Amino acid sequence: MIIPQTPKGFRDFLPSTSLKRKLVLAKIVSVFERFGFDPLETPAIEFAETLKGKYGEDEKLIFEFTDRGDRQVALRYDQTVPLSRVVAQYPELPKPFKRYQTQNVWRAENPQKGRFREFLQVDFDVVGSSSTLVDSEIAQIISAVLKELGFKKFRILLNSRPLLNDLMKSSGVDENLVTGAITSIDKLKKIGIDGVIQEMVGRGIPTEVAKKVIESFQNAKPNQEVQSVLDTLKDSGEDMSSFVFEPTLARGLAYYTGIIYEAEVEGFSAGSVCGGGRYDKLIGQFSGTDYPANGASFGFDRVLEAMEEQGLLPEVKTTTKVLVTIFSKDLVQNSLKVAQELKAQGINTEVYLDTDAKLEKQLKYADAKGIPFAIILGPEEAEKAVVNLKNLSTKEQTQVPISEVITKLT
């Protein structure tokens, strides 16, 4: 026998879970569409060279393999790089190109809480404009999504990659060590001043320089880029308490060139819920011409976990409205007809698919599935040309003509 299990970091979503995921995803997407974004889908597999050299150190986490035609291919690692490929490949797309994308990505990580090898990312990006209006709209959308999902307290951290580099260089960090130093400073809150100094020294940065770096980050002020985004958000009437300049925010991906974002929900510890930023040089790697671009990505599983923890997930077990029971073999036709009529009216209707089951069993089934109504159609109802409609949560039941059932269930 084959052992029924999924590979490490890969998951099943049973109907009750899948249903919640779909509902939440639809909410997020509705926000994107409200802001004028349209969907895009790209293949799960890209040529390996499309993905390589874009993510920096994390590149080793790409699922890469040789296909049967000896091609080097790789599983989608994020949705930003495929988007960049698409923009370069279809130059006729009107700019600014605003698209959202909700597909799985794969990363060969060691699974942990809120971390999987296959997970859904929810991206939205604007390509073709370097305006600060874009930079602020991205932040605005992150906020709108989190609000739409019901989060009361969250923070959207803002920083700028050029600012990071400037602070490093003006503190005297050797140019070759800047990237490493940025990685270290990102952990300031987590490992403290001494921890960061220790780590920087380990990277070959002199202690005095490391101290200077920390000092300069502690005194850092928003640069013009960040400031104008904050100003625009304020002008748009946003509640500025959710937007925070965070000079130590770094972000791992190598392709960011400007403003960067990260969103965290208060009380949720398993990492940030959304991250993104401006990447003006990435698309140029595919097209020869640079296209300015900016966008962000929600980690769908983390969003769900945070919602779960805060009791924001809807309790839905099924979309089925009514179970039409089957009283006996000779009344099957009656039940089928009723079900047919309900379905024709757009009511989600399930017929019990066994003609020998006792009513008790059929009602138990409806109960277990969370179907709110049951229709019982016995000889008595057949005689009177009515139907017995039972509300399973209140136990109320009434004999009504089918037309009335329809009005009661819609």
Place this chain on the structure above:
RNA sequence: GAGGCCGUAGCUCAAUUGGUAGAGCGCCAGAUUGUGGAUCUGGUGGUUGUGGGUUCAAGUCCCAUCGACCUCCCCA
């Protein structure tokens, strides 16, 4: 990539120094031949994740492997 901890019935867990596996819930049937979530009675429950090894004897010890969880790393 490094380290830790764990895997026993569908689910949650028990099993003394190694002595051949047990409970609750669930499920099925009945009490209740037209009515569910309650109660009672009876029944079903296992190659102890998988493969090796040590031993008279392995759920228990050793090795490998698969998987879950947790640190670190990094990230969504």
